[in-house]
Amino acid sequence: MTKLAPVLSAHWDEKDSFTIEAYTRHGGYKASQKALAMDPDAVIQLVKDSGLRGRGGAGFPTGMKWGFIPQGDNKDHYLVVNADESEPGTCKDMPLLMANPHVLVEGCIIACHAIRAKHAFIYIRGEVTHVVRRLNQAIEDAYKAGHLGNGVDLVLHVGAGAYICGEETALLDSLEGFRGQPRLRPPFPAIAGLYARPTVVNNVESISAVPAIINNGPEWYQSMGTEKSKGTTLYSLSGHVNNPGQFEAPLGITLREILELSGGIRTGHTLKFWTPGGSSTPIFTQDHLDTPLDYEGVSAAGSMLGTKALQIFDETTCVVRAVLRWTEFYKHESCGKCTPCREGTWWLVQILRDLEAGKGTEADLAKLLDLCDNILGRSFCALGDGATSPITSSIKYFRDEYISHITHGGCPFDPVASTLFVGAGA
């Protein structure tokens, strides 16, 4: 029995899945017709009833977020879709938009109706030009078909490639033409977001889930998932696995099940560690194979569901090296606004480089942990917090491996062994 439940990804295997023809062939743009005929408050209630939670990482109930928008305030409202997918390991929104951009367009139409917005913006990562082109085509086709332009206008904004712009308020600043740096909250976007107007910022996958919920009803969505984590979601499997890719399943599936469905760890190797939701979520090990991958399950086990980016590392991987690479990413992407993240990541990298090169001491480990303690919960936004997750979790599970770098006077691993081209005659 398969535990997969393709809803968003149901038709991705069709060659023309990204076209408006394919989308309408499978009942596309029916949900928006249905929703537009409903009272906006009823749409919000329906989404609340479905139990849909934000798929961008934090898992905030989507319907509740929509309900925060003040009504009857005679102000413009905006919907902003966060398509600035850039967390290391996270790769769900781009495949979704490649395969089925129209589901997002339709989701935007419904969400705009619900929150009484006339304008929606999709802020997309600039590097993925192929996705940008496909989404542009979809928007153009939706305009031609009359889905857009009759009450809702949709603008695709291409970002310039900064991780911080995935943070919703930095995204809004960037969208307004400023440097992307997180804003002070309050005011929250629901009160003063884009151009200081009430704004909903949602992840691509959250908005894309809405058409199916409208079509099939909240009970149908409620029937999938676990007690507090309803519905299906995209799990993105990557790394040392035989068959990486997107696996859509009800929330609460375990990594063991996904590995079984997908063909398992790289042949001849064993699982060493993995991230449940991208590099900002504390890592897991073999011991967490049966942890239910829903918001509560992962949280109870000491990490976060995040973006469900399952990066798999087998026993050939040096955890110190992997953590250093991630930390270099955070140093590079720190926006510089606040001290802990800006200076902290600068320092973390230097300590980790020394440790990896065997130049560290055991005291450096204590310093590293103390430094993480001074960054976590002290920085302006979650970027700084995220930067500490791989470090503290890896020291928790693999302290001996850090020590062995010190005693060994360098990395005890052969870096080539962890590459995908090893044994391929490269």
Place this chain on the structure above:
Amino acid sequence: MTTTEIVDMITVIIDGFEVSVPKGTLVIRAAEQLGIQIPRFCDHPLLDPVGACRQCLVDIEINGRAFPKPQASCTIPVEPGMIVKTQLTSVVADKAQKGVMELLLINHPLDCPVCDKGGECPLQNQAMSTGRSQTRFEGVKRTFEKPINISSQVLLDRERCVLCARCTRFSAQIASDPFITLNERGALQQVGIYEKAPFKSYFSGNAVQICPVGALTGASYRFRARPFDLVSTPSACEHCASGCDMRTDVRRGKTLRRLAGDDASVNEEWNCDKGRWAFKYVTAVDRLTHPLVRNDAGDLVEASWPEALAAAAKGLKAASAAVLVGGRATHEDAYGYSKFARIALSTNDIDFRSRISSDEERDFLAARVVGSSTTYRDIDRADQVLLVGFEPEEESPIVFLRLNKQFRKRALKVTTISSKLSIGVEKLNGEFVKVAPGQEAASVSAQALTAQSIILVGERASESAGVLTAVAALSDSTGAKIAWIPRRAGERGALEAGAIGNLLPGGRPVADSAARVDIATLWGASSLPSTIGRSSDEIYAAVNSGAIGALLVGGVDPLDGANGESALAALEKAFVVCLEIAPSEVTSRADVVLPVAAVTEKSGSFLNWEGRARKFDAAVHDSLNRSDLRILSMIAEEMGTSLNLSTVTSAAKEIASIGAWDGARVQMQQYSSTQSPALNGDRFILTSWRRLLDLGTLQKGEENLAGTARQTVAVISPSRALSMGVSDGDLLKISTVQGSVTLAALVEDIHDDAIWAPRNSRGSQLLVNLGAAHGAVVTVVKI
């Protein structure tokens, strides 16, 4: 009278102590009320909170619900039921603050011994209170090329910067000059300018002053002194009538630095770059140090004080004399000149208006301005502000900052009646009522104001006939308050001191016999002259016609007036006693020159445009120079009379004893505007104003400051430019019968009849070059 505003108070507990503060107060400031200092860098009470440095983290709970992590106390307003634990009572907050301090220092150079900020550095101080004694950082520090000039007067050492964004927020939020921003990201984030646009703000020095580290330094002060070698004296700014509170820092008799002082009701914590960085004139090599007397051969030669005083007294006694005192005298010095004219010279021929002026203005000042008190606070409360003959940013920069504050806070409506739209008014999003130069009066009358409105009238309003009459009428019909804002620091004080022909001290009209008796009694004089005195222009004319034979001149540039040639001729002709700090067009023509103290060398006070006294003490104590007042007393003694004003303090006491005038004010006569001249082809009407940074005598020798002055241009309207085939940068020659200036054209929003040029900037000294500044018909040709 003060009105109390009803404020909601909120009581919170900080470190176990209760404190009640107005709703909206930030936690960090509520703690200050209890004397609890939470360390901070980015926080500044006059800037919007940003929460960037994270130095001020504290533990907070509200009604029993604790925040899961420490919060930046500079971003969170107090709430009922809030309990705050700072570093003093929370281990978590203490560790968080120490952690942030350690992080701030990892990339900060340990160059305190050569850093200008060392000794007065918030980072240094707070590193002592909140930092570790030994660093744990063994890595590589971030380095940058240093320093870089972000303007000719501001230098940036990027590696010292803690990226608190105070400077960028000041520039954007207070000055509306967003010429510096944070660029790049992560630890490489840095303050920067657009490569083609340096930090040319009139207020850039404030960014230097509020920098909590040594990242921004002033070019003139860099590497000049250690803070602990400086002796600081609270002072007042002599550069304009805004009335900034200042601090003058002196080392061994030499002023090295001036800073903005704190006065919430006037300049808050800001000042302009001229006030901050123009003080070298005091120590200029050509300062006058000894009295000079013209000998029989006609040469000015050094003389002893007794010789010089005797010569001065003799000359002033020998002929009918008049007094010209420039607008830079202190209130006490002006009072001395005023009393000297009446007691020693028995004349009302005294005028402080060493500039273009009119009889209409003299009436207006006596009828509407003397004794009045419109204040900055009134601007804060005004429903709208009308600018007449006044460019706040150029002519009284702190008034501009106050208008800008209210504009940003509550979209205060500002309307200007002018021929040219200025940068400052654009920043205020002001309504531009475009008029031809000279035709302002009709537009003034057409304004719809209320009793909550304010009319800010500049000294240039006197340059168009009928404008001040219209202002008075508008005030009468609407109830709007009038504030007269001259450029110079001493003008309001001189007006109150009666250094003008129609007024005695304390706003007493010369023409009023009871007023004369009032003052005569105070002065112990049997009577005072009763004829209304002449204006500056009339005094020069009277010298040239032979009616006046001697002049007592203090701090006057004769070329600032409408008729420079007449002034120079008069100075050549009359017996002139000149009180000056440096050689000038007057000293070279004087018969006796007496050196006087500059502002930093004496005590006294200025009355700013509000009429508010701005007292100051001598910052330089070992100066041998005496105040004008002291020297006037000595001349009077030599002439056989006594001013009874031996010290500044005694003058201040005597002024205070005068009291307000409760008699009738001078009635204003009605003046009407002149007809607009007929224009054709290459004829334009000239208009101009002085820029904040220009060739003003007190800016002498300040090259760094001059580097941020605005470009000298001639502004022409788009339609006239089109018809003349002129585009930006083309050279325009503006001529009168007296002469010409040739300037680069700038096509901007200006009345079609008008051509604008700066009045006293490099290459454009209109009064000298053209003999005109406003309202005159000029010829403009493209060359």
